[in-house]
Amino acid sequence: MSYTPISAGPFVVGILNTTTSAGSTETTINYDEFRTSRGLLSSTPTLTGLAFSDVSAQVGAGTNAYGEHCPKTGGGYGCDIVRNKGKRGVSGAVGCAVYSSDTFAFRYHAYDNNDLIYSSHGYVL
């Protein structure tokens, strides 16, 4: 008899380590790592639950330094006033959506030109 328990706990966390870019068309960005309370997952999970996204980004060009993100198209979008844009502040807001057997990733689009997304963390309850 073999038995390999995996107790995931209430959270699955996604981590983006690789800088990527997104323009004014909504783009799906995949996380590089997925962790549960028992460590790394070996593949991208499909999840059901309440998902949150958080992003740090750097402006590419243009005059409007807004970037919008969400775990799933059509959910509640968070907005970032991305870095390096004049004297505007740097802050962020969390995006939120309900997953129903969805692939764990997040969506991002800049208001006008490409933004560089250099960090993102998401989690699913």
Add this chain to the structure above:
Amino acid sequence: MTYLATISKPSIDVSQSTVTSPSSIAANEKMPFTSITHNNLTVSSGQLVLDANYTFIITASAYIESTSTSIGQITVQLYDVTNSAWLGCELEMYISGQPQTIQEGCFARAVVCPTVQTTIEFRIKSVSGNVPSVNNPSIFDYLGTPWYSVASF
């Protein structure tokens, strides 16, 4: 006999919907919740009516546009209407004087474990400085979407 490894999660109900504009930007004004499909709660007059004996994790976001060179600060928090008490952590928004919102604190959140039916709302807690008289939903397309979510078990 072989047991397969599975990832099991506790039974939890999750929902997400949107927040709408307050009638004015002033302390104690409600930012109404829109309807949501969720067990153990109802939405009435923009407020959440929570059933007793469940645990609710409530998270809410808000955006308010600076329409001029106004500079100010707004805090918003979840409020227990039944017991007249502020709940959890507030969010803060700093209006920078440009037509944009700079939101700090990210979102308001609270964990609520009512023992009787309890009414919750999303309420402006304080306003300081010179802030716009109304918010502008038309900007939400690029400044994010005011939303709230509920997880309960």
